[in-house]
Ligand SMILES: Nc1ncnc2c1ncn2[C@@H]1O[C@H](COP(=O)(O)OP(=O)(O)OP(=O)(O)O)[C@@H](O)[C@H]1O
């Protein structure tokens with residue numbers, strides 16, 4: 001009976017879905033590490049949790065190692081140490097190394113987490129990526145611009161949510177970056193990349209011991225960067241009905257090569273049993289570039305969208321994959337989409353939300369779930385905005401139509 005230790009920062013809605021999924025697996029011993037106290041383990045799950053260990057900071061690998069050691073002492077050997085969040089991937093790997101827990105160690109995790117290292121590894125395996133460099137000074141940044149020209153993108157080495165990601169179009173932008181105190185230094189290097197003008201897609205892949213066994217994919221409308229750069233734009237993610245759409249099937253070999261490169265020598269171990277989330281660019285000339293890969297379930301509502309489109313529970317499927325190294329490929333039955341509602345105008349709170357009834361009527365039966373922004377909510381930082389809706393339709397066009405119906409009608413104003 002595998003003993004799975006799940007790392008949940010806090011027992012919030014989304015995390016609880018994952019805890020419940022592991023708790024729902026027959027033949028699994030489940031333990032949990034969290035920053036929340038044991039009393040916060042959701043009602044009904046407490047009896048199912050063999051051991052709970054509280055840490056001050058789940059992002060500290062040393063604390064996770066202490067927790068895993070204590071749990072192993074109380075319950076028995078830890079077979080899997082897992083968690084769904086991007087920020088947990090590195091500390092969990094450090095803890096696995098410390099306790100010789102099967103799964104991804106720090107060396108492999110770094111290839112997924114460090115944007116510079118990721119591109120180096122991919123390039124070394126002939127996987128197409130944008131030209132990039134980790135720059136440690138303004139001189140190095142200038143030298144990079146000298147090599148690839150403008151525009152470029154600069155972003156943090158271990159970025160997340162497109163935070164601190166900037167497009168540099170001109171010398172003026174470059175100077176402005178330096179003036180804003182964002183110049184790269186030895187202590188705070190920056191990932192500089194050639195700016196890729198392209199459509200942005202994702203590829204979600206299930207691998208079992210390094211072998212891809214199933215794929216799904218989405219498209220972002222527009223790209224996350226464009227959403228952040230354009231205050232009035234609302235963001236959508238579309239999962240098409242056709243699982244044989246050539247846009248995605250053509251990418252499959254690139255995806256396979258990229259994952260093989262990143263899993264490296266660990267591919268055939270438990271480290272290679274994963275649901276990965278890859279973001280990739282498709283240029284007008286048909287060329288494809290890998291942008292980045294997370295060795296964890298995708299965000300931006302792609303998990304519920306995959307569940308709807310394939311009539312399954314992807315979170316339960318992922319839990320089973322991690323615990324038992326098993327996955328049954330799913331057939332696509334629907335198209336799905338997510339719309340993100342973002343405020344417009346000045347101000348730091350949501351002042352009004354209009355058009356909801358019309359939007360719901362226009363989306364019709366395609367609308368599955370909706371979380372409308374509430375007046376008074378603080379302005380959200382990222383491209384996901386203050387609310388969202390999820391749709392499902394028998395056709396890709398139907399799902400697209402429903403997304404458009406929603407984002408054209410729901411109007412969120414800041415004030
Ligand atoms: N080289 C590039 N060329 C063009 N656009 C880029 C490039 N790199 C990043 N972007 C844009 O910036 C966004 C964020 O970049 P990236 O995905 O690398 O960082 P991140 O912070 O991990 O993002 P997230 O967590 O939002 O996926 C991308 O989705 C894309 O829109």
Ligand SMILES: [Mg+2]
Nearest residue numbers: 161162279292
């Ligand atoms: Mg990204």
